Amino acid sequence: MPLSLRKIACIGAGYVGGPTMAVIADRCPDIDVTVLDLNAERIAAWNSADLPVYEPGLAAVVSRARGRNLRFVGQTEGAAYVAAADAVFISVNTPTKTEGEGAGKASDLRYVESCARFIAAHATGHTIVIEKSTMPVRAADCIKSILATARPGVTFDILSNPEFLAEGTAIRDLEQPDRVLIGGERPESIAALAEIYRRWVPTERILSTGLWSAELSKLVANAFLAQRVSSINSISALCEVTGADIGEVAAVVGADSRIGPKFLRASVGFGESCFQKDLLSLIYISESYGLTEVAAYWQQVVDLNQWQKHRFADQIAAPIADAEGSLRGRRIAILGFAFKKDTNDVRETPAIDVCRQLLARGATLAVHDYRVTPESVRSELGAQGVEVAATPEAALAGADGVAVLTEWSAYATLDWALLAGMLKAGAVIHDGRNIVDATAVRRAGLTLRSIGRGAQTNA
Ligand code: NAD
Numbered sequence: 010m011p012l013s014l015r016k017i018a019c020i021g022a023g024y025v026g027g028p029t030m031a032v033i034a035d036r037c038p039d040i041d042v043t044v045l046d047l048n049a050e051r052i053a054a055w056n057s058a059d060l061p062v063y064e065p066g067l068a069a070v071v072s073r074a075r076g077r078n079l080r081f082v083g084q085t086e087g088a089a090y091v092a093a094a095d096a097v098f099i100s101v102n103t104p105t106k107t108e109g110e111g112a113g114k115a116s117d118l119r120y121v122e123s124c125a126r127f128i129a130a131h132a133t134g135h136t137i138v139i140e141k142s143t144m145p146v147r148a149a150d151c152i153k154s155i156l157a158t159a160r161p162g163v164t165f166d167i168l169s170n171p172e173f174l175a176e177g178t179a180i181r182d183l184e185q186p187d188r189v190l191i192g193g194e195r196p197e198s199i200a201a202l203a204e205i206y207r208r209w210v211p212t213e214r215i216l217s218t219g220l221w222s223a224e225l226s227k228l229v230a231n232a233f234l235a236q237r238v239s240s241i242n243s244i245s246a247l248c249e250v251t252g253a254d255i256g257e258v259a260a261v262v263g264a265d266s267r268i269g270p271k272f273l274r275a276s277v278g279f280g281e282s283c284f285q286k287d288l289l290s291l292i293y294i295s296e297s298y299g300l301t302e303v304a305a306y307w308q309q310v311v312d313l314n315q316w317q318k319h320r321f322a323d324q325i326a327a328p329i330a331d332a333e334g335s336l337r338g339r340r341i342a343i344l345g346f347a348f349k350k351d352t353n354d355v356r357e358t359p360a361i362d363v364c365r366q367l368l369a370r371g372a373t374l375a376v377h378d379y380r381v382t383p384e385s386v387r388s389e390l391g392a393q394g395v396e397v398a399a400t401p402e403a404a405l406a407g408a409d410g411v412a413v414l415t416e417w418s419a420y421a422t423l424d425w426a427l428l429a430g431m432l433k434a435g436a437v438i439h440d441g442r443n444i445v446d447a448t449a450v451r452r453a454g455l456t457l458r459s460i461g462r463g464a465q466t467n468a
């Protein structure tokens with residue numbers, strides 16, 4: 010008899026678990042969806058009007074499903090829902106290990122393992138366990154061995170169903186994905202999960218593979234995206250010294266249909282909790298199989314990203330540092346702290362590295378962002394020398410230099426004619442996202458320095 014998933018549970022109510030389950034519940038009103046998390050504060054926020062994740066369109070999706078077939082519960086209450094579930098998604102964090110074997114590179118699977126133990130303890134009958142978290146290839150082996158400790162008569166099958174949503178566009182990505190990937194060993198389990206997605210995703214976009222291909226494909230997809238950003242950023246430096254314009258170069262290169270125009274925006278560097286972590290995981294896996302050249306190839310994508318952030322911080326400092334390179338007494342306005350627009354997420358945001366470097370040289374920073382809370386800024390930078398500004402104007406007042414670090418749309422339309430008088434004389438605007446209106450800046454008599462734009466466009 011074909012399997013049918015009527016009750017599902019998801020462990021982990023973060024940036025992936027929350028929105029993904031909300032969309033499944035919204036699209037499948039007949040499926041009972043429970044999301045559980047250890048973090049009681051997060052669960053309370055999911056049950057309030059002030060959701061813990063900022064995503065355009067998310068509040069509407071949650072409000073349609075919550076209280077109908079979508080619930081958010083704490084871990085203790087969640088045990089009964091895991092027991093009753095036909096399928097349990099694991100959607101917890103898999104950060105880079107900070108200690109032990111593989112520290113600094115390998116993904117830390119302790120949260121995943123703890124979920125597997127929880128499922129083994131509470132599941133009843135037959136349960137499909139679905140890896141939604143991004144895992145190293147062959148992680149399912151480790152989950153299988155933990156599940157094998159369950160009571161006799163309790164059985165499991167494992168699927169890998171990695172998530173490809175991007176923050177800021179998560180709802181659109183979930184509702185209209187390029188592809189849904191389901192890796193597994195048993196066709197009936199794959200078909201049961203595919204049946205859920207088929208409610209709104211065209212069949213040809215639901216790809217099925219073996220378990221190991223699915224796990225590896227997710228890491229590789231992120232590595233390829235990150236590689237494109239590092240590639241264009243490497244060329245941005247070359248544009249700056251040769252007088253070429255990175256926007257023009259990217260448009261020409263991206264017009265080749267074999268290359269395509271996406272992910273060719275030069276920037277201060279890529280951020281987000283996953284690109285670097287997944288690259289490091291890929292590097293660690295390659296090293297552990299003795300593939301030194303493969304590891305070195307991907308390491309360069311990470312290194313280039315670090316270099317780009319440092320290069321940008323140096324450019325901000327150059328015109329205002331004293332002879333010793335110190336920025337003491339200098340105030341720098343930081344416009345944008347999130348790792349990209351339309352999210353409140355600051356994990357691995359390039360702003361952290363850039364700001365820390367400026368602080369280390371003695372600068373005072375005035376940080377503005379439309380969605381990031383002052384607590385998030387302070388938890389990354391500390392309070393010393395850091396002021397969180399409520400408006401861009403408040404950040405810019407009295408600034409010796411300006412750095413645009415997130416591409417919030419509103420920064421593209423700032424009224425520089427009005428703002429010019431608030432800045433210290435000679436303050437340079439460093440655009441780390443190439444969104445600032447160059448004509449308006451120049452008309453206001455200010456100097457703009459954009460990523461990858463050669464001297465002739467900055468003159
Ligand atoms: P997150 O940190 O926002 O959320 C993870 C949640 O899991 C947290 O709320 C945490 O409290 C909870 N948790 C951890 N251990 C638990 C346990 N044992 N029991 C119950 N709850 C537990 O992480 P995220 O951004 O949602 O990412 C989750 C996974 O999805 C990661 O593997 C990540 O690589 C992957 N991913 C993330 C994105 C993204 O855009 N953030 C996109 C695709 C894939």
Ligand code: UGA
Pocket residue numbers: 143172173174175176177231234238271272273274275276277278279280281282283284348349
């Ligand atoms: C990325 C991938 O796009 C998702 O497919 C994947 O699911 C997710 O990681 C994950 O696994 O976590 P996300 O990081 O949310 O999504 O957002 P992106 O749009 O990919 O941006 C990542 C970083 O690259 C941002 O800092 C962004 O500003 C930067 N970027 C992106 C550029 O600098 N230039 C570009 O052209 C594109």
